[in-house]
Amino acid sequence: MPLEGRKLAFRYDRDRWLFRGFDIRVDEGEIVGLAGPSGWGKTTIGRLLAGYDKPGEGEVLLDGKPLPPQGCCPVQLVFQHPEKAVNPRMRMRRILSEGWKPDPAFRAAIGIADEWLERFPGELSGGELQRFCIARALGPQTRYLIADEMTTMLDAVTQAQLWRFVLDVAAERRLGLLVVSHERKLLERLCSRVIELQ
Numbered sequence: 587m588p589l590e591g592r593k594l595a596f597r598y599d600r601d602r603w604l605f606r607g608f609d610i611r612v613d614e615g616e617i618v619g620l621a622g623p624s625g626w627g628k629t630t631i632g633r634l635l636a637g638y639d640k641p642g643e644g645e646v647l648l649d650g651k652p653l654p655p656q657g658c659c660p661v662q663l664v665f666q667h668p669e670k671a672v673n674p675r676m677r678m679r680r681i682l683s684e685g686w687k688p689d690p691a692f693r694a695a696i697g698i699a700d701e702w703l704e705r706f707p708g709e710l711s712g713g714e715l716q717r718f719c720i721a722r723a724l725g726p727q728t729r730y731l732i733a734d735e736m737t738t739m740l741d742a743v744t745q746a747q748l749w750r751f752v753l754d755v756a757a758e759r760r761l762g763l764l765v766v767s768h769e770r771k772l773l774e775r776l777c778s779r780v781i782e783l784q
């Protein structure tokens with residue numbers, strides 16, 4: 587069953603809509619790209635679909651119903667900057683368990699070393715930290731993942747590793763993915779279709 591945004595509208599300033607009447611749909615197991623010029627609202631659309639913000643008009647529906655108001659959201663968002671998505675005062679073990687408790691095999695598959703679990707976010711590299719954010723987002727309740735420039739700041743090898751992992755999990759669990767990126771080649775490689783904001 588799909589994740590849908592119907593006739594979405596959003597404004598940060600009272601007198602200017604960022605977008606209006608925007609429709610988007612991602613089906614389970616589908617990988618869809620979202621591209622468009624900087625500042626046109628791609629991140630904002632991701633935030634609406636994951637329930638971080640409420641649309642000014644329109645609605646977000648999962649299986650035809652509003653997102654659950656409480657508990658773990660089945661639509662998870664991974665941002666470009668993992669350091670902004672974690673509490674700097676918590677150890678990584680606790681940060682990871684905010685989502686769920688991935689077993690050692692899952693942690694190994696995404697490349698999380700056991701010794702990192704006792705560190706604080708400031709003691710990890712961006713790529714190491716992003717592995718935790720991705721793992722945290724892939725709990726058993728997750729049905730859709732919104733990857734907002736998820737690997738943009740990483741080197742090519744790490745990018746490839748992380749996408750391989752996410753694509754394998756998505757295929758196994760029939761997750762829907764919305765990939766927000768400026769990298770045209772990445773979108774063409776990953777996605778069955780790309781929505782262009784223009």
Ligand SMILES: Nc1ncnc2c1ncn2[C@@H]1O[C@H](COP(=O)(O)OP(=O)(O)OP(=O)(O)O)[C@@H](O)[C@H]1O
Nearest residue numbers: 598599604622623624625626627628629630631768
């Ligand atoms: N919290 C906020 N308050 C006011 N304006 C905001 C806020 N967040 C974003 N904006 C503005 O809304 C517009 C859309 O931002 P958004 O981050 O959704 O765009 P984007 O398409 O993802 O951009 P980019 O490709 O540069 O990441 C931008 O002009 C931005 O400055």
